[in-house]
Amino acid sequence: MTINAVIDISHHNGTRLDFAKAKADGILGVIHKASQGxxxxxxxYRTNRTRARAAGLLWGAYHFATGSDGVKQAIQFLTAVGDPTDTLLVLDFEPNPSGPSMSLEEARAFNTHVFEQTGQWPGLYAGHYLKEKLGAGSDSVLAKSWLWIAQYGPTAVVPPNWPTWTMWQYTDGAVGPQPHTVKGIGRCDRDKFNGSETQLRRLWGAVA
Known part of the structure; x- marks a missing residue:
């Protein structure tokens, strides 16, 4: 089964978000941009974390990757996140429109450092850029991370490095299958989870 219960946002979604309305609309988890480069x-990040948690939502954080030292970026990410307890951690591995993009080597260094510091392998958010970099090959380090695929079509095509997707960003709020909006948030990135609510909470560490 799959559930359509996660959104990912950043400051671009505005400053007047109503997370209680989002929860009432079926959202269980929010993954927010914490840092970049x-x-x-x-x-x-911090304001929305307080508001989302007050509304009873699961909280996650992602780092937008750039083409630079992976360990230094991981340090910046963990600084932005603060206490990682009950926070789902993710590396956003996609083309950087304002400069060099992260390499696979830098991504491995980032994810490994986060794991060493937190005991949690971060999820890997990626789409066509990862598929281009990996091709038909495999990457044993990145395979330790659960896959969050970005693909705005009727199905999610998974790179051979993973048996399946864990989350699927199926729309950016404009392109892709409906629904595109969430009450209290408006148009936004929406994500399906490949499993039940209990399994989602287990991924988040909210269920033992």
Whole structure:
């Protein structure tokens, strides 16, 4: 089974989000941009974390990757996240429109450092860029991370490095299958989870 119960957002979604309405609309988890590169922290991360948790939502954080030292980016990410307890961690591995993009080697260094510091392998959010980099090959380090596939079509095509997808971003709020909106949030990235609510909570560490 799959459930359509996760959104991912950043400061681009605005400052007046109503997470209680989002929860009432069926959303269980929110994954928010925490950082980018080696220096940037999303200005709405901490505020929205407080509001989302107050509404009873699961909370996650992602790092937008750039083409630079993977360990230094991981340090920046963990600094932005703060206490990682009950926070789902993700590396956003996609083309960087404003500079060099992260390499597979840098991604391995990032994910390994996060694991060494937290005991949690971060999820890997990726789409065509990862497929181009991996081709038909495999990557044993990145395979330790659960896959969050971005593909705005009727089905999610998974790289051979993973047996299946864990989450699927099926729309950016404009392109892709419906629904595109969430009450209290508006148009946004929406994500399906490949499993039940109990399994989702287990991924988050909210269920033993």
């Amino acid at each position: 080696q220096a940037n922290i999303d200005p709405m």
